[in-house]
Amino acid sequence: MxxxxxxxxxxxxxxxxxxxRAGVQIGSVQxxxxxDIVIYAKGxxxxxxxxxxxxxxxxxQNGS
Numbered sequence: 001m002x003x004x005x006x007x008x009x010x011x012x013x014x015x016x017x018x019x020x021r022a023g024v025q026i027g028s029v030q031x032x033x034x035x036d037i038v039i040y041a042k043g044x045x046x047x048x049x050x051x052x053x054x055x056x057x058x059x060x061q062n063g064s
Contacts, residue, residue, distance in 0.1 A: 006035035015039060 012029065015037045019026055025042035032038075 006033075007031060007037065012037060 012031060016026060016029060016039065019039050024039075027040045027042040027044055030038045030040070
């Protein structure tokens, strides 16, 4: 069974365009399953995964 997405592509596009209009160079964009959009500026480091996160996330971030 599928459920409706919590966030639409238009929401992501809107956030990215607003960030670019603000003069910020985008390094990466993360979208969580809960629908949160996090935009990291170019050169900004991402926070390390918390202990509560999925242990496989560390593998994906390390490129393994």
